[in-house]
Amino acid sequence: MGHYDCPCMEKCPLQHAMLLIGGKWKVQILCAVCNAGSIRYNALRGKLDGVSNTVLSSALKELERDGLIQRQEFLEVPVRVEYRPTERCRTLLPILEALSDWAEEDMK
Amino acid sequence: MGHYDCPCMEKCPLQHAMLLIGGKWKVQILCAVCNAGSIRYNALRGKLDGVSNTVLSSALKELERDGLIQRQEFLEVPVRVEYRPTERCRTLLPILEALSDWAEEDMK
Numbered sequence: 001m002g003h004y005d006c007p008c009m010e011k012c013p014l015q016h017a018m019l020l021i022g023g024k025w026k027v028q029i030l031c032a033v034c035n036a037g038s039i040r041y042n043a044l045r046g047k048l049d050g051v052s053n054t055v056l057s058s059a060l061k062e063l064e065r066d067g068l069i070q071r072q073e074f075l076e077v078p079v080r081v082e083y084r085p086t087e088r089c090r091t092l093l094p095i096l097e098a099l100s101d102w103a104e105e106d107m108k
Numbered sequence: 109m110g111h112y113d114c115p116c117m118e119k120c121p122l123q124h125a126m127l128l129i130g131g132k133w134k135v136q137i138l139c140a141v142c143n144a145g146s147i148r149y150n151a152l153r154g155k156l157d158g159v160s161n162t163v164l165s166s167a168l169k170e171l172e173r174d175g176l177i178q179r180q181e182f183l184e185v186p187v188r189v190e191y192r193p194t195e196r197c198r199t200l201l202p203i204l205e206a207l208s209d210w211a212e213e214d215m216k
Contacts, residue, residue, distance in 0.1 A: 011215070012135075012136055012139075013207075013208040013209070013211035013212040013214075013215060014135040014136060014139060014204060014207060014208050014211065015135070015136060016211040016214065016215055017135075017207045017208065017210065017211035017214075018129075018130060018135055020211070020214070021126075022126060022130040027122040027123070027125075027126055028120055028122060028123060031120075031122060088214065091210060091213075092210055094206075095203060095206045095207050095210055096122060098202075098203045098206065099121075099122060099125045099203050099207075100121040100122050100125065101121070102125065102199065102200055102203055103121035103122065103124040103125035103128070104121040105199075106121075106124065106125075106128070106196065107119070107121060107124055
């Protein structure tokens, strides 16, 4: 946000960021997938206390579309699917950690 | 996010952060108020291309309630109202700047 005049006038990068990570459960999904490195759907759901199947599957689809999560299918019977963070997600992680630390301070 | 088991199981700080800043236009409002230091309602609205009065006034109320923005009334005729970032908002600013830089990279 270098220039004096707030970027709100042009396409705001913060608006873009919120579109990517602001949706329900998205930051928790990113955090769980990054922590695990690679995780299957049911294991991921188990980590996300209270998330519904509908919300989780649509959030995963959007995170995959937006290039933050990678979905990998293993041709086994039954098919095995795993989710991994992409490199772009890994570059976001330190910012999410700083945001988490700030929020933890805020919750005291 | 120090402990291995993702914080999603307990009260997640990232969830708390998203509740504070995830709402529509909130990060742009924080960015505009921080850039200006102190700003009046109409001037703020002018910086936020396309925001409606309803969304702006409810977001300002929530940001004030959540301690990120300070509303100050000057007893003049007519009454003058200015919005300022709180100290807690200032501590959030570097994280928003990092998120903005990450998103700007992402938009290329």
